[in-house]
Amino acid sequence: MAKTTIETVGEFNLIEHLSKTIECTQPSTVKGIGDDAAVVHYGQAETLVSTELLLEGIHFDLTYTPLKHLGYKAVVAGISDLYAMNATPRQILLAIGLSQRFHVEDLDELYAGVRTACARYGLDLVGGDTAPSMTGITIGITAIGEAPKDKIVYRSGGKKTDLLCLTGNLGAAYMGLQLLEREKRVFDGQPDKQPRLEGYEYILERYLKPEARKDIIDSLAAIDLKPTAMIDVSDGLASDTLHLCRQSQCGVCIYLERLPIAAETFRMADEIHIDAVTAALNGGDDYELLFTVPIDAYDTLRKELPQIDIIGHLCDAAEGACLITPDNQAIALRAQGWK
């Protein structure tokens, strides 16, 4: 069936078409889509806002990223920053730039993913912007949320001897991406070949449909344990740990053998001769939470949230940021550069 060009529909009707499937259910949403700005009201709580760009060719490749997944992932990327402040995201704004190769049906797919994520995380899509673009698709995602003043966790609150804690595992999304890139290269050479993806469902899902760690924020609140500092791991553990340390004016020791890495991540890494630990340190797209707690929270954490890994501890800034190998060698922790 022929697809509908955005030109024939017109921006006017396009926005109406896209908005009609959008419903606002959050009590804090005063005004959603359809005006110059969204209006929200959180009463005495603080308002938190973060924004992020997702650019085609850099953050995603539509050869193997379904638009529905892209929409979902954009929302997750946006709200992950708010969870990392121990806040609750409530609303999102979505700005989209689209080149002529995209049609109304493509936008419907993207929005389907956005809606699914909104339903899963209890978010209202309250506004945005749709504009033509010269090349590809550009997504700007803005997340708005709230937190009581005394619950907000900054990157800067870490103290030396605090335990460094990590949710989930690392490097899986990166290895999922490597698999997709490999199969894309194979497909480019032999278009009749089917991609071989079986047995790697987990790492593919970690890349294509990541989740934000709302569950952990809820669990920490339930046991009344407030981290001293927190950041989401989206650029790779190395880079994000260094951000936390710099803001907290601390050094850090991370024990390499404690880095949580999934079996599938190891298997894929082996298969394509990449070091799994390097993927864990620099891979990115993990959307896990890295946080610190006072050392006397150790027992509580172990008992109540045994799924969280304690991968190291903060130390004096003068000691720097180190990775400790299993044979007790210290290696300087470095962030990967601008790619």
Add this chain to the structure above:
Amino acid sequence: MAKTTIETVGEFNLIEHLSKTIECTQPSTVKGIGDDAAVVHYGQAETLVSTELLLEGIHFDLTYTPLKHLGYKAVVAGISDLYAMNATPRQILLAIGLSQRFHVEDLDELYAGVRTACARYGLDLVGGDTAPSMTGITIGITAIGEAPKDKIVYRSGGKKTDLLCLTGNLGAAYMGLQLLEREKRVFDGQPDKQPRLEGYEYILERYLKPEARKDIIDSLAAIDLKPTAMIDVSDGLASDTLHLCRQSQCGVCIYLERLPIAAETFRMADEIHIDAVTAALNGGDDYELLFTVPIDAYDTLRKELPQIDIIGHLCDAAEGACLITPDNQAIALRAQGWK
């Protein structure tokens, strides 16, 4: 002098380099740049948020747009939406995607423009995102502001017989753009030729360095006149009037001879054989405010704010949206399509 590549500086130091010139002065800013999200607190007022994308090749052409002007204009485009809600912008977030052809010095220029706009409008730059891009420069601007609940003006509050009012004049930015495009074509053919821009300073400034109408919002507040509906004119008067009418469930009559058009706009239009009224209706980039007031506010408006033009009035939805020509013919008002 050789420019500094972003790669050699690294994202880490780049953000630190860019942030060190940023100072937060708004009392409502709780946390600015340097964490996962910005934190603001407006107390009992409502929070307003809008977001917009500016894409190279669509929204701007760097051949004739200095990066400093681009930074300034991005801020104006972002906050204009908040003034259009009768709100006060307080903070902005800036997300930038940059291809390899841009250097640290280019970003400095862009930020210089952003800082100038922030100082002029009383804004804090509280966060954002800097990412590599495949092609050109992409800017995502998010504006955050506040307004007491009873002061917010929506697009939907217009009633039939309300007067349709417009600030400033229309089509100037569009004609400035046409002039720049003409001189670019001349320059492409004869690179040694200097562009001829003299005598057109006003329309060039309207395109390259527009202002948001904070002054009008302040003036309306000073005489305690709250518009019934309001929108900013950024996509062209035709399109934005239709948005206001649709949301207010009204029709509209606009008197063509009342459209405010500057002398320079007429002169440029004549010179390049474009109809100035068409430029006024569909040009875009005006950043003026279009608003409605009850008919009994006529005397107050004429006396207190004589610089504001009353260009028509709302009417019953069944009467549709019409332009009335000087010889009293009615023409249907139509929005331009997706470009």
